[in-house]
Amino acid sequence: xxxxxxxxxxxxxxxxxxxxxxxxxxxxxxxxxxxxxxxxxxxxxxxxxxxxxxxxxxxxxxxxxxxxxxxxxxxxxxxxxxxxxxxxxxxxxxxxxxxxxxxxxxxxxxxxxxxxxxxxxxxxxxxxxxxxxxxxxxxxxxxxxxxxxxxxxxxxxxxxxxxxxxxxxxxxxxxxxxxxxxxxxxxxxxxxxxxxxxxxxxxxxxxxxxxxxxxxxxxxxxxxxxxxxxxxxxxxxxxxxxxxxxxxxxxxxxxxxxxxxxxxxxxxxxxxxxxxxxxxxxxxxxxxxxxxxxxxxxxxxxxxxxxxxxxxxxx
Amino acid sequence: xxxxxxxxxxxxxxxxxxxxxxxxxxxxxxxxxxxxxxxxxxxxxxxxxxxxxxxxxxxxxxxxxxxxxxxxxxxxxxxxxxxxxxxxxxxxxxxxxxxxxxxxxxxxxxxxxxxxxxxxxxxxxxxxxxxxxxxxxxxxxxxxxxxxxxxxxxxxxxxxxxxxxxxxxxxxxxxxxxxxxxxxxxxxxxxxxxxxxxxxxxxxxxxxxxxxxxxxxxxxxxxxxxxxxxxxxxxxxxxxxxxxxxxxxxxxxxxxxxxxxxxxxxxxxxxxxxxxxx
Numbered sequence: 118x119x120x121x122x123x124x125x126x127x128x129x130x131x132x133x134x135x136x137x138x139x140x141x142x143x144x145x146x147x148x149x150x151x152x153x154x155x156x157x158x159x160x161x162x163x164x165x166x167x168x169x170x171x172x173x174x175x176x177x178x179x180x181x182x183x184x185x186x187x188x189x190x191x192x193x194x195x196x197x198x199x200x201x202x203x204x205x206x207x208x209x210x211x212x213x214x215x216x217x218x219x220x221x222x223x224x225x226x227x228x229x230x231x232x233x234x235x236x237x238x239x240x241x242x243x244x245x246x247x248x249x250x251x252x253x254x255x256x257x258x259x260x261x262x263x264x265x266x267x268x269x270x271x272x273x274x275x276x277x278x279x280x281x282x283x284x285x286x287x288x289x290x291x292x293x294x295x296x297x298x299x300x301x302x303x304x305x306x307x308x309x310x311x312x313x314x315x316x317x318x319x320x321x322x323x324x325x326x327x328x329x330x331x332x333x334x335x336x337x338x339x340x341x342x343x344x345x346x347x348x349x350x351x352x353x354x355x356x357x358x359x360x361x362x363x364x365x366x367x368x369x370x371x372x373x374x375x376x377x378x379x380x381x382x383x384x385x386x387x388x389x390x391x392x393x394x395x396x397x398x399x400x401x402x403x404x405x406x407x408x409x410x411x412x413x414x415x416x417x418x419x420x421x422x423x424x425x426x427x428x429x430x431x432x
Numbered sequence: 433x434x435x436x437x438x439x440x441x442x443x444x445x446x447x448x449x450x451x452x453x454x455x456x457x458x459x460x461x462x463x464x465x466x467x468x469x470x471x472x473x474x475x476x477x478x479x480x481x482x483x484x485x486x487x488x489x490x491x492x493x494x495x496x497x498x499x500x501x502x503x504x505x506x507x508x509x510x511x512x513x514x515x516x517x518x519x520x521x522x523x524x525x526x527x528x529x530x531x532x533x534x535x536x537x538x539x540x541x542x543x544x545x546x547x548x549x550x551x552x553x554x555x556x557x558x559x560x561x562x563x564x565x566x567x568x569x570x571x572x573x574x575x576x577x578x579x580x581x582x583x584x585x586x587x588x589x590x591x592x593x594x595x596x597x598x599x600x601x602x603x604x605x606x607x608x609x610x611x612x613x614x615x616x617x618x619x620x621x622x623x624x625x626x627x628x629x630x631x632x633x634x635x636x637x638x639x640x641x642x643x644x645x646x647x648x649x650x651x652x653x654x655x656x657x658x659x660x661x662x663x664x665x666x667x668x669x670x671x672x673x674x675x676x677x678x679x680x681x682x683x684x685x686x687x688x689x690x691x692x693x694x695x696x697x698x699x700x701x702x703x704x705x706x707x708x709x710x
Binding site: 120121123124126127128130131132133134135137138141142145229230290293294295297298300301302304305308309312313316318319322326327328352353354355357358359361362365367368429 | 450472474481482484485495498499548551554558563565568569572575578641643648685687
């Protein structure tokens, strides 16, 4: 029992300290966005055509790479600054996958596998499609329900126009104080939920071994893919590291690994708690349903169309 | 109507608690780095990030503390007008209703919620209790071990002489046909955790591969096959083994493990490494 408790603490603290620097970075960027970047700068950057805007947002991670934890406070401030909800969610879902660091780590992880580059391409492509379709569905929902989909702290506020004006007149020290205030607020707010998510994930990890996962994932395709998706939700791995874990399940078919790699950065236990600081339950469940259903469908499509040797060790 | 927190008695209490939590987490981040404890949790490239994060948190707490101090000072001197924030959020002129704590339309939640800070105290408390103080337990390592039976060698493997080889290098080679052909037949010396299997002459030597953090650790396993019964090692022991490399298929699967063919006199108890990660 004592050993189990120590393993639990080790897993919890490792998830916590891995995410901590990125939450801090995200909170600082959020503070700067709130107090130093005028709202019209951001709204001016968004293409008028919504489909193009969502498509570009899906690829924003290539320019502004950010992990799934750090992206949440930034997104909340971008929403307040008037960036469309659909664009924010597109960035939130695709950014942690379609960014240079994660693309490189996926390539390294699968470099020893047959046609490893196909795994990289499929991960990027699938994440793009899932994020793009989900963002478009959210756009429709936003047209219907408006900002009721967001918690008050994330809603665009007309009063921010006045803040932009007054922000321009503030001295450096005042601005710095305000940035620090928002940074501290966002950091505390998000870290509380990071702690909760990390605790839950560490508890779940006590019950699985790598061997169990590989055995579970080798059954009937639909069930196995669902199991891999469930594991992605429970394990709460950082998108920079998950490819190495997926690669360690060496004998699993490519589609099973892809389901794990695409869903994990878009939704997991830790992210659920972070989402509650931005989205109302209706929107959270829309995101979860869209992402999960698409990941399952596309993974099955890959499973039945891709040659079986792809993504397996070079035997 | 300028929005202020003048009437909110909990505002300063909440701000002081936020500052305290920020500064404490910053200090713990720095101490985790300087004490070397991070090597149990994260791979080396992440260590400077935690240090930088800790220092940044301390700097932010200092800036915010100074700003809050000035605001509080102004509160005492100018108690007949707006104080609290310097940024004014205009509510609707016709807004004559009561706001819920989280519904005031801007980013701050004004309520002081002790539970929030209790949760944030967890990593700080764990640090004060000097936890975590070890990598994964022997119990964990034993549960991770693959107990599957291996097939026979299939063909005789010639002796290619001694070679210096890392645990990770050998373990990873099992998944690559070219590397298997290259490495088999060499005699290597490996050190790892002893994990008992069912047979008296067979056990697993284990090290852990950490990619980013301890949560993504994957066990690396090399099977040891001895010509005779190996000594009685405890499940927490580390052993050093010298033996000839072979690669054998897991029965019924397209999966290989590196195997060291050895004898009991070449299996020796040794001092454990600082961490089981390789």
